[in-house]
Amino acid sequence: MAAVTVAAAQAARSPRAVLARSITVLVGGQLTTWVATLAWTLIVPRRLGPAEVGVYTLGQASAGILLVLVGLGMRPMLVREIAADRSRGPHLIGAAIILRALLSIPAMVIVVVIARFGPFSGEEAVAVVLGSAMCVFFVVSEPIIAALQAIEKMRYLAYATVLSSTVISVGSIGLVVFGVRADGLLLTSVVMTAVVALLCLVWVREHFQIDWRVTLHDLRQLLVESLPYWSGAAFFTLYLWTDSVMLGIMVPSTVLGWYGLPTRLFGTLMVVPVILTTAWLPQLTHAFQRGVDALYGAARAPIELVIILSLPMCVGTLLVSAPLVRALYGPGFAGSIPVLAILALCVPPMYLNIMANQVMIARKRQLTWTKVMVVASLINPALNVVLIPYFQRTHGNGAIGASAAMVITEVILAGIGAVLVRQAFARSSLVRVLKGAAATAGMATAVLLALPLGLVAGVVVGTISFPLLAFVLGVLSEQEQAQLRAAVTRIRRGWGADSRA
DSSP: OHHHHHHHHHHHTSHHHHHHHHHHHHHHHHHHHHHHHHHHHHHHHHHHOHHHHHHHHHHHHHHHHHHHHHHTTOHHHHHHHHHHOGGGHHHHHHHHHHHHHHHHHHHHHHHHHHHHHSSOOHHHHHHHHHHHHHHHHHHHHHHHHHHHHHTTOHHHHHHHHIIIIIIHHHHHHHHHHTTOOHHHHHHHHHHHHHHHHHHHHHHGGGTOOOOOOOOHHHHHHHHHHHHHHHHHHHHHHHHHHHHHHHHHHHSOHHHHHHHHHHHHHHHHTTHHHHHHHHHHHHHHHHHHTTOHHHHHHHHHHHHHHHHHHHHHHHHHHHHHHHHHHHHHHOGGGTTHHHHHHHHHTTHHHHHHHHHHHHHHHHTTOHHHHHHHHHHHHHHHHHHHHHHHHHHHHHHSOHHHHHHHHHHHHHHHHHHHHHHHTGGGOOHHHHHHHHHHHHHHHHHHHHHHHHGGGOHHHHHHHHHHHHHHHHHHHTOSOHHHHHHHHHHHHHHHHHHHHHHHO
């Protein structure tokens, strides 16, 4: 009997079971967040209007830029190092929080100076300061979340995601009903990130006792270890938010709002690679400890999967972009239609690039991807300098130029990423991707036939048709089918336990 119990416990802790459990938990959290974000996207922009959405987008861009400056991009480094050696967790968490806190002080002073004397209006300046203030609390929460991810305690990541995104989204919906503007929504986000930071300090106590005894040598060593990750994250953030900042300087707030809304919708499409890379990174790290061949063998399935799933996301978004924006936001956001359609083309290359970056992290070749992001950070602003004024002058919509610049940059990066992870591909990879493309083509046909009946009909048909066609064509591997069954079984057991309770 004892042997059976031990065997069951070992089976429960097998890599496949752990991965299935991790994905299940992350899907639950991300699904909740996705629904709340969708509700935010449906209601808040219409209430605020394009100009206020532009102010809100500027605040979010400020948060993203400052976070990478003070955060040193060390989350993936912490995940990798703690996954490889859990005993380093307490000291790495403490050192990371202290180092980032020290850096945040001069950074916030610089932000206030820029907001006061920079090219921003009064409301825009407040948005810049509030967006940056969120980073003060990310200083605490992010290293803890990284440590919990490293030991595959994904439920805490789900909790943090639900609190930091879902609660903010739902709260924002209530606030705009009572007339709260963009700066008020950003202030709500600051308060919620503070709550999450406090909860992270509570959650971590069960698994790590944070070691606050940190010397200058420890901080210097952590800074050096973080540099390859920081430089990669810095260039990535510069590339990701440059278009919003340049639009904020070069065009009216209304045009920035036309760009901010599609990027918010586009962000919801990133849920797939976020879930898969978060769940897979610890396992890729363990695989690399067995050698490079083992790493690429382990990476093949998630890389193939993200490429396949990117196809219906891209095509579906492209097909429904016009009726979606018209139905939900009205004529005031007509300028967002071409932007959303163009950004949809970013989905396949961006999915591949996210996965390629994770493989480089697991292989301890983060500096390689940093060089890739340097290329992006040079190409994207150069394209924006030309394309934003051109489309603003010819179409009255510089946001089209920013979205086109992102597509061109992502395609170039995807070519580089495919070369970097080429060892993960096999002949079977091409077969699977072609099956996924065939399922996507069938879905597109069904959606086009259904759209004359209305937007809802098109979305429902697309949501149902792709999984059915993928099943018929055998897109999922046997291992993925087993993981899917394990996830469904786990969800059913959870529901059963809830009903009995």
